[in-house]
Amino acid sequence: MNNSPIGVFDSGVGGLSVFSRLVKLLPEENYIYYADTFNLPYGNKTKEELVKISSSIFDFFQEKGVKAVVMACNTTSATVYEVLKSKYNFEIYPIVQIAAKYIAGQEYRKAGIFATAATVNSHAYKNEIQKYNKNILVYEEACPQWVSIVEKSLFNDNESKENIKMQLDKMLKNDVDKIILGCTHYPYLLNILSKYADEGIFMDPAEFFADYIKNDLSKKKLLNDSKIYKREFYVSSNHKQFEKASSLFYKVEQAKEIKYNQKSMQDTII
Numbered sequence: 001m002n003n004s005p006i007g008v009f010d011s012g013v014g015g016l017s018v019f020s021r022l023v024k025l026l027p028e029e030n031y032i033y034y035a036d037t038f039n040l041p042y043g044n045k046t047k048e049e050l051v052k053i054s055s056s057i058f059d060f061f062q063e064k065g066v067k068a069v070v071m072a073c074n075t076t077s078a079t080v081y082e083v084l085k086s087k088y089n090f091e092i093y094p095i096v097q098i099a100a101k102y103i104a105g106q107e108y109r110k111a112g113i114f115a116t117a118a119t120v121n122s123h124a125y126k127n128e129i130q131k132y133n134k135n136i137l138v139y140e141e142a143c144p145q146w147v148s149i150v151e152k153s154l155f156n157d158n159e160s161k162e163n164i165k166m167q168l169d170k171m172l173k174n175d176v177d178k179i180i181l182g183c184t185h186y187p188y189l190l191n192i193l194s195k196y197a198d199e200g201i202f203m204d205p206a207e208f209f210a211d212y213i214k215n216d217l218s219k220k221k222l223l224n225d226s227k228i229y230k231r232e233f234y235v236s237s238n239h240k241q242f243e244k245a246s247s248l249f250y251k252v253e254q255a256k257e258i259k260y261n262q263k264s265m266q267d268t269i270i
């Protein structure tokens with residue numbers, strides 16, 4: 001069990017902002033990263049669609065014999081974690097629920113959440129934070145264009161910058177003292193965001209999330225005790241674009257493209 005892999009997934013390169021921290025903390029683990037670019041963006045999908053998609057990814061990980069699945073995707077953590085959490089035998093780490101508990105323990109007066117439309121509509125961040133701390137006011141704001149800016153590496157486009165500034169200005173009007181990047185794609189935009197506001201106002205939950213996973217695996221005596229390990233990357237479409245967009249947090253040299261099959265997701269390498 002201990003040398004079984006850890007599955008990590010997201011709709012694309014976003015989850016690499018979590019993955020990069022995990023491999024820094026736990027370099028000697030076996031990892032399988034799955035980027036579901038075929039279904040990207042997740043943020044405008046319904047809960048039913050996301051349950052179907054996530055179930056097939058969980059089944060894929062189960063076939064791979066993982067010991068844990070890291071939901072390095074806020075959208076699926078927010079919408080389907082509760083549905084899937086008791087259906088599998090491996091550990092499941094959902095970013096929203098784990099990050100929200102941490103945020104609730106901070107001395108924030110007003111917290112802003114930038115996230116996908118599906119995450120915002122679920123109010124998972126607000127509900128989870130206020131479950132532990134009713135004193136923090138939570139402002140949720142959907143940023144529908146940001147995932148595609150990151151996946152297509154459109155960082156230098158004026159349109160991208162204008163959109164980012166517009167969303168940020170809107171959030172700052174709430175006088176928030178912290179802005180949580182509640183989508184794993186958004187830390188890729190920190191360079192642009194910090195041109196318009198103090199970098200210290202932004203919080204990437206991945207940092208705490210990775211620490212939590214390390215401690216929990218260690219507590220449960222699930223850390224790899226062998227010195228042999230590997231990292232595998234799978235992508236459900238356009239592996240070249242994924243490899244190109246991957247560089248900021250973790251450079252993926254080679255990702256295997258696997259044919260998307262909602263029922264079994266066999267490893268049919270194209």
Ligand code: DGL
Nearest residue numbers: 011014042043074075184
């Ligand atoms: N990066 C994911 C998240 O954290 C999903 C983005 C998307 O595909 O819309 O929510």
